Amino acid sequence: MTRISYEFFPPKSLQASFKLWDTIHTLAATAPDFVSVTYGAGGTTRKLTHEAVTTINKETGLRVAAHLTCVDASKAETMEIAESYAAAGITDIVALRGDMPGGGAFVPHAEGFASSVELIEALAADGRFNIRVGAYPDRHPEAASDDADVEFLKRKIDAGATEALTQFFFEAETFLRFRDRCAAAGIDAPIVPGILPIENWKGVKKFATGCGTTIPAWLEEAFTAAERDGRADLLATALCTEMCTELLENGVEQLHFYTLNKPHLTRDVVHAMGLAPEPALEKVA
Template identity: 40%
Template sequence: MTTEQTLAISCEFFPPRTDKGVLKLHQTREQLQILHPTFFSVTFGAGGSTQEKTFETVKEIQKHSGFDAAPHLSCIGSTRENILKLLQDYQAHGIHRIVALRGDKPSGWAGHLGEFRHANELVEFIRTETGKHFFIEVAAYPEFHPEAHSTKADLDFFKQKVQAGADSAITQYFYNADAYFRLVDNCVERDIDIPIVPGIMPISNYEQLARFSDTCGAEIPRWLRRRLKDFEDDKEGLQAFGVDVVTKLCERLLEGGAPGLHFYTLNQAKLTLEIATHLGLIVNA
């Protein structure tokens, strides 16, 4: 892989909750700027629980980094009025990208699900209210959404988001490249032609990864689970092994035509930079 190829490299953060976290994220973002990312995205808590912190983080990135910031916007539990206010605020601060998601219900949520039930309704609303101002990213699932009743239903929902106006998609993370390529092939068969960028999760902690995966439905292959457990008392060994595994995954994805990589950084730069270095993605290092 050479740096001359045009790839959509992006990095995802979560909004920090403390002053120490804010400083740490600032340092992480500065380190990752060497990748010359297309954008930095910032997550949005279940039911909009991190809305204010997401907004502050996005504004800081947009103003000081020199790179585009893309706030996640989830619609579950929200109203059209609240979503429109957010969109207007983002427009006013020069934000031109949105990651539009249905979102997950907060734990113990018993309230109203809001005026939007599905992400395609949110995408359609953004297009209706703001025209082409925003480049809209949506989610895709190589191993299928955990709530999908069938493969067909999952792909039908994805096509609805594209028809509503999505420009590009970012996938849930995965460790089986074949799942990604099957998704792309299925989309081609359904005349879905937007870029589908694979989401990449560096491996830093087995217990944390297993917990995330069990929650979101991402599969950790059995062989990988067993090998990671071998490093239970060896953090450095686990991370070195993880870098090797994820680098080989990325190499296969890029060789197979993936249009880029979206790194789920967990607000850490080290492992993403190591993987990017092995891939030859570091620009002007």
């Protein structure tokens, strides 16, 4: 059976809190394997992430994975955060290097972890955590080559990570080629494709450009036409469903959806693929 999981980001306002809980309520009915909560760049949402993770865990019963990064914190401070998650019964961690606030090259804290590999090693040595890491089907902006991305992922798996969640991509073939390169490099841990349903093409295109995700020319043309005709949501649902179906037909067993705290397109794709039951219609007396 195909497993599904979702990524949320922590709310920064009361209105955003309502939006997050609406997203959780909408998608909890699809019985996800787990949900994760992100960190902002530079650890800017560290406290908000902790609050969101512990509240979701306590109030919903969903399995929650907390993002943890190396940015702007000492090793002791970072492991103290991990300890607080373990004390709350949360032992799933997505371990990442993280991005600097305002962008720019990564600069380790003077007393902090120098890389995600060091963070993973520390979490693995603790022995209480299930550790997931990031992976990049399209070349990471800081990577010297496609092979360098694969080699670094292998280092993270060898350090103690149990599973990788990929950056989003726009064509199934991108992921499948990456999976083949990982297998050839001796990586045998599960690699889960990250799926981003396109709620807003302009915003997604900007996001993709920033993280190095290749934008196919045909996709730009398709959304330009669909937006002109008022069919963007229909196109997004169809394309995402088609790509996910192709992934499953090629042996993928889990899909990780980046929801951007907007649940409805993700829910529609999950239902269209038959991965969750359709909500029951209320009977009219």
